[in-house]
Amino acid sequence: VTVRTRTDDPLEALRAVVGAAHVLTQPDSIAPYLVEPRGVWRGAARAVVRPASTEEVAAVVRLCAAARISVVPYGGGTGLVGGQIADRGGAQVVLSLRRLNRLREIDVVSDTMTVEAGVTLAEAQAAADAHERLFPLSLASEGSCTIGGNLATNAGGVHVLSYGNARDLTRGVEVVLADGRVLGALGKLRKDNTGYDLKDLFVGSEGTLGVITAATLRLFPKPRARATAFVGLASPQRAVDLLGRTLAAFGQDLVAFELMPRIGVEFTARHIAGVRDPLASPHAWYALLDLASPRSNDCVEPLSLLLADAIDAGVAEDAAVAQSVAQAHAFWRLRETLPEAQKPEGVSIKHDVSVAVADVPRFIDDAAAAIERSFPGARPCPFGHLGDGNVHFNVSQPLGADPVWFRAQEERIHDLVHGVAIRLGGSISAEHGIGVMKRDLLPRVKDPVALETMRAIKRALDPDGVMNPNVLFARPAADRSSVP
């Protein structure tokens, strides 16, 4: 798209590229793009621009770069760390990718699917399913989050254990760079050793190096047999033991292994209609696990046998294996509604930590002890993807405490929990990314040479700081007063 315009007004030039109807400037029309799910950050932008093709994205970025207007790529807007939020006094354009919504190709022989950035995750899953294939990325926000956002943030979710994260599920990307050039690295190749792994550099770069406009994704055979179990356990260490037994027995057929504490089950049973504890007596901890196999044999019986052995060996205390799809959904509902069920319990300070699987029990113990020392009565509810060592160590306020006071303790609580994770060699962001939320924290926890290397790459690929300048990197101290 070559733009010929007599005007020096960049908005006029943008209208010439995408059509006037797709350059939003009225406060009412851009407002939905300036908020995010948790309501923590609020943005400001000069315009929201909605191109419909890679060529239009390239032209928009070229124009913005020339006019020194920075660009904030925007997918489904479901990110949890503010990475989609434009700030800096509104001298920015929000670039919505939602109109790039074509399924370009599905190849069931090569097990790949090429989709544009604005396709939602649910649409991508459905396209694979319609061809008897599985696209295994699965997130709470899958109905509205987009593939472009999933890749920009290297989304995780409940099936990483077996299938990997968004990066692992991507074969190639098409990227509009910070100066508007289009980098063509799509393709269905499983093996391609012709230079640096650019694909994986753009995946997870949170829109700071370019705009992902399309991707070639991996597909898998659709499982024929499934089994879901809800298991009562004495401790996180017992859950790790059970994970080891299940992996040894089922390998990559173990597609999810989630951990929940008793308090989480209580929260959901108390606040979510229709949820009930599947086990007869209470247990201190629970595992929720899914097997899925493309092999036609039954998964329910072998899983039941494994769990019976685990109970005999004192590893597990009790277990229920779902006898129907409806029952499996009911087990999963307990896990999936947990974040929702924490809300009526007051303020919850959230974390997205990962450590080595072997270190999860120690992480949970040490973090809970640190919280109890400084905030007696605060209620840790550590749950998440044990199979990946990824714990959402969320802390609900003490019963009856002032929510405003507890919210004000957020930084101190983050420091306590992150401190334990860092001491164990863990990560302060396992799957949500850095965004705005953790950009000033990163320099305190990241290997300094790694951070310098990141900055060198950013300077090399986006020397003028056009692409999503709000996120990932800490701002100069003088600039921080304007952070919302």
Added chain:
Amino acid sequence: VTVRTRTDDPLEALRAVVGAAHVLTQPDSIAPYLVEPRGVWRGAARAVVRPASTEEVAAVVRLCAAARISVVPYGGGTGLVGGQIADRGGAQVVLSLRRLNRLREIDVVSDTMTVEAGVTLAEAQAAADAHERLFPLSLASEGSCTIGGNLATNAGGVHVLSYGNARDLTRGVEVVLADGRVLGALGKLRKDNTGYDLKDLFVGSEGTLGVITAATLRLFPKPRARATAFVGLASPQRAVDLLGRTLAAFGQDLVAFELMPRIGVEFTARHIAGVRDPLASPHAWYALLDLASPRSNDCVEPLSLLLADAIDAGVAEDAAVAQSVAQAHAFWRLRETLPEAQKPEGVSIKHDVSVAVADVPRFIDDAAAAIERSFPGARPCPFGHLGDGNVHFNVSQPLGADPVWFRAQEERIHDLVHGVAIRLGGSISAEHGIGVMKRDLLPRVKDPVALETMRAIKRALDPDGVMNPNVLFARPAADRSSVP
């Protein structure tokens, strides 16, 4: 390691770091580091330096950078594209990593293993095996190639189909950068979204961005059941059909799916002692496939049933399922000795191409037709990792032709074969890398924006061109006369 020396002689300073015994300068002692398996390239270097620790590597690189001596990292020396060969008139130091040979840690709960760069692949496999785990990377050169070299070249091999390549098998890396800083990105984390994916940038960068000194690798449960089959087929398309059936039935339990033409079986039966065709009658094409499952059930019977179905459906013509470990080894020997068996047939021009799996039949047909048009009687022997779309399209000289003449046709034959691959969106280097061999070819086949992006990253991380300057990037034309 801080080096205090009164001398300006960089070799003296290097001796102070690693000890005089580990700075080799005598022609006899450095000669083994200047040759490679195929005898195509021959290097020249000022010295071979053999540090014993990450700190020593860092000190060596710092000294070399200060003295403007470039550094060529060297592992097992088994690379096939000359990436380990120092040239440029000997103004280089070969940096051998072989003394960094410690297994730093194995964690069977988190399924990770941290090893230093100089550990051989076979040693890494054995360490995993000793702990009842599998490290699945498997290559012909596994006895002598090293983990550092495997990662620097993103090695592939026969198990990529299920377990991935070296990149997929790596959780973290420790890297000495071009200025001697140490980047610490080791760690056992399955999920870590705290910035750019530096690990995957260094893996596969062929030593041009830094020296990988250690890595944390993924381990898998050890399979309990295995099955190996040798299948006769009418065409590559039938092999693709069989691959689809096998993936649908067994998913990630299908750990290898190799393709061979009849001429390959004839070569091995003719030239390799003890090899014989496992099937009663000849077939135009063959598949060799391996199932492996951590589930305790038998793999032999379900594979036999699947193959019987495939024969009934006209997909396969005949099949033998190994009834013993010895028989499975005999099947694999047919495949593994094929490169050796091509040697007595005269000159063979080799390729390492990948295309989408669906395009493999067309690639083989079109490439064979192109060869036959220009070189009547030349004998294509396309074999390799069909499950990854990776075909080693090797071409043996016509019977009775002059080997010197055929060797002289190498460039033209490369152009023909690569041309077909590129037209199908394929890669000219699926698993061997670019090295010296393909550095001048790369600009003709790679997306120009991708190549510019690679150069920008190289400039950002190694502005003085210290790290392995011979490989990956084409030289200025004026400089090419010195290419060996």
